[in-house]
Amino acid sequence: MASVARTYGRRDTILLAACVVLSLIALFLPERMRDPLATSLRRTILAPLVSLQSDAELSRRAWATREERVAARDSIALRAISVDALEAENSRLRNLLTLGARLRWGFVPAEVLSGRGVGEQYTVPLSAGSRSGVREFSPVVAPEGLVGVVKTADPTMSIAIIWSHPDFRVSAMAADGSAFGIVAAHLGDGPERYLLEMRGVPVRGTIAPGTEIVTSGLGGTFPRGIPIGIVMGEAQTSELWARTYLLRPAVLPSAISAVMVLTPARADSGVAGVWQTGQGMNGATRAIVEAGDSLGRAAALRLGAMAADSLARLRPAVDTTDSLGARPGADTLR
């Protein structure tokens, strides 16, 4: 440091006194006079310095919060991952509401309670029981179609078997009424385990891939017209007098979360018009059809357009057949 000695004169004393007086004046200055002075200083001399200070503060804050920002970014990324699942659930709940509106009466909404999650699940506990109107053999449905049937109904909960259960059976027909059969779980290996098969279709009753299969209403357990699945193709079996078709189920096991249990009265009165069966094909069917040749695609589209009318036309014929006892007659539970 510079070592410059200097004397201390009267002028310095006067300046010091003046400065002290001015400081005291500033200290006791009324607010209305102090504020304009301070404002003018801030807007002139201090403005660039305050700007620098502001930038420095921001930099320090950015540095100090870098870990929080990384954590926040990770959280957002995590949430973004779950958005798809939430959207799917939202869509499914909307569909369920729509189904409820179409059913209007005779149904009990129920949540599928999570089980042990070990091994393959063929039965699911439902949150509604006999107090809510659930009875044994009540059909369990979802917006996409048939889920299963109630096996036991306790007062506050019930147990349903879903279509993948080895004992599950339902009388079914093509949506256009061209063929009838019994649908059961396809007891294959691997992914095929989660397919359905439609057995007992007469040899003359050929069903094209992409045809929608619905409940036939025969047997009394399931009302007519609940979607079961889509025909994927014919399965090779040793049976000579009947055909067996593989179906892609309308309701995937992973999508079973909220369901509707139809009351016996509702099952008896039918669900006509609730599912728009035969009026079109879903995306998966279209994918199957589009994968085929152009001829098959045209045929499938024609089939889809004609399905609703065909179903309506053939309904009397089915009733006649039923009365003659010529069709397999019951939804069975072995």
Next chain:
Amino acid sequence: MRPIDLARTLIAFVVLVLLHFTLRPLLGWRVGPDFLIIALLLVAIRIRPGAAAVLGLFMGVVADSIELHAFGAGALAMCCVGFAASWLKAVFFADDMFLNAFFFFSGKWAFDTIFILAEHRVGGVELLRELLVWSPITAVVTALWGLLTLLILRPILRPSHT
């Protein structure tokens, strides 16, 4: 003071003022260094006591314009510290690190003491805590940074002999 020395001192002063508004908030310490005091002391020892008091008054008023509740208190403290530093420099002839550190420490502590008393906001135990705990700690930090500044700015602050 020779013009070249005046220019060098001015550069050092500007650098320290800039550091006060950039490095200090960047550090964000509860007891950060007061570069304005360091700048005032560095200039005050090179000018007459009266001029140091005027400089202190000016710096204090400008700094106080941010803190309206203490408007005038900083000016009073800085003009007193500036004057005293310029006057007492006659005592501190030696170019000794320890003495310089003590010089910065005393200047900062004196400033805080005058400021807090003039501000007249705290009292009792809080006042004692400010004067006897926080102010000395801040003064120590300021003294250390003052020494560091001296080491860095030594080429600039060295008086010319030509």
